[in-house]
Amino acid sequence: xxxxxxxxxxxxxxxxxxxxxxxxxxxxxxxxxxLVDRPLVSLLARERLQQQGRGRFCYRSRPMRLLHxxxxxxxxxxxxxxxxALQIRSTxxxxxxxxxxxxxxxxxLAAELVPAPAGLGGxxxxxxxxxxxxxxxxxxxxxLALDVVLERMxxxxxxxxxxxxxxxxxxxxxxxxx
Numbered sequence: 492x493x494x495x496x497x498x499x500x501x502x503x504x505x506x507x508x509x510x511x512x513x514x515x516x517x518x519x520x521x522x523x524x525x526l527v528d529r530p531l532v533s534l535l536a537r538e539r540l541q542q543q544g545r546g547r548f549c550y551r552s553r554p555m556r557l558l559h560x561x562x563x564x565x566x567x568x569x570x571x572x573x574x575x576a577l578q579i580r581s582t583x584x585x586x587x588x589x590x591x592x593x594x595x596x597x598x599x600l601a602a603e604l605v606p607a608p609a610g611l612g613g614x615x616x617x618x619x620x621x622x623x624x625x626x627x628x629x630x631x632x633x634x635l636a637l638d639v640v641l642e643r644m645x646x647x648x649x650x651x652x653x654x655x656x657x658x659x660x661x662x663x664x665x666x667x668x669x
Contacts, residue, residue: 499597500630501618502637506604506648508611508656515660517575517606523659524577524604524611531570531579533655534647546570554588562588566600576613577604596621602644611656615644 510520524530527546541549551565566584570577581600586593597620604613617640623629 499618499620500624500633500637501599501616502634502641503614503616504641504645506602506611506613506615506645507607508648508653510610510653510656513657513660517608519660520606520611520656521575523656524606525572525574527570527572527577529655529659530577530604530652531568533651534644535651543567560588562586564598566598568600575605579603604648611648611652615641617641617644 528542531546531548532540535548535550536553539551539553541551543549546569548568548570549565550568551563554561554563556562564584564586567582568579569582570579572578579600579602581598584598584600586596586598589596597618599618599620600616602613602615604611606612617637619633619637621629621633624633
């Protein structure tokens with residue numbers, strides 16, 4: 492969630508998952524994305540994910556050490572199928588271990604996945620708002636951190652989502668018309 496009246500730093504990256512060699516159409520990819528929960532779960536570590544309802548999850552990242560503090564980000568994610576796209580958004584985020592400073596920090600995530608020729612396309616965006624964004628060193632460090640987050644998201648698409656989508660395509664449980 493972005494904090495009002497604070498400078499915002501945002502990074503965005505295109506997503507493409509090539510599925511050459513598979514017999515899948517845009518309609519088939521759309522049917523998979525329309526399952527909402529399944530593609531979202533394939534993008535995240537299951538042991539740190541708690542479902543709160545259809546298309547709504549709480550995700551607690553692995554704790555990390557930074558400047559002698561143990562930080563643990565957690566985020567509420569919402570996913571919705573709005574034909575022809577799976578839209579994923581964070582609705583709230585907090586980082587335990589920052590004390591009162593964490594209340595002045597806003598973090599946002601948004602992504603959209605759509606059927607594309609021979610695969611899947613879309614984009615992912617992450618942002619941070621904080622009074623510290625006016626400080627050049629903070630902006631530089633934040634840009635590096637956001638790039639790391641986007642790289643991790645890209646890997647999860649290329650590994651977890653790809654693996655689950657291919658398993659679903661080969662599954663006898665899905666409708667043959669999909």
